Amino acid sequence: MSGTKTGGIKAAKTNKKRYGKGFYRKIGAMGGKSSRGGGFGSELRGKDGMTGYERARVAGAKGGKTSRKTNENY
Incomplete structure (x- = not known):
């Protein structure tokens, strides 16, 4: 189901379960900090x-x- 909305929702759920609720906030901040x-x-x-x-x-x-x-x- 990769590339579908359902697959994306499942992946997000798995990432939050594995890495914590702030996973997407953390990786977004990393990108913002590395921006020049x-x-x-x-x-x-x-x-x-x-x-x-x-x-x-x-x-x-x-x-x-x-x-x-x-x-x-x-």
């Missing part, structure tokens, strides 16, 4: 001089342009 503040949501300027939002905009434009290259008769 970067990513597309960041307002900090990176080495390229852009904020995360600006970088996401450029990346999205590249992806959109690539996906429209299928018909060269435009």
Whole structure:
């Protein structure tokens, strides 16, 4: 049943039973602490001089342009 809602509920139940009620809170906190503040949501300027939002905009434009290259008769 992996990959189904029922399987996910059973897995969550098992994890909480094995590792305690705060299992998901603990692993979420670990991820948050290891984060270095970067990513597309960041307002900090990176080495390229852009904020995360600006970088996401450029990346999205590249992806959109690539996906429209299928018909060269435009």
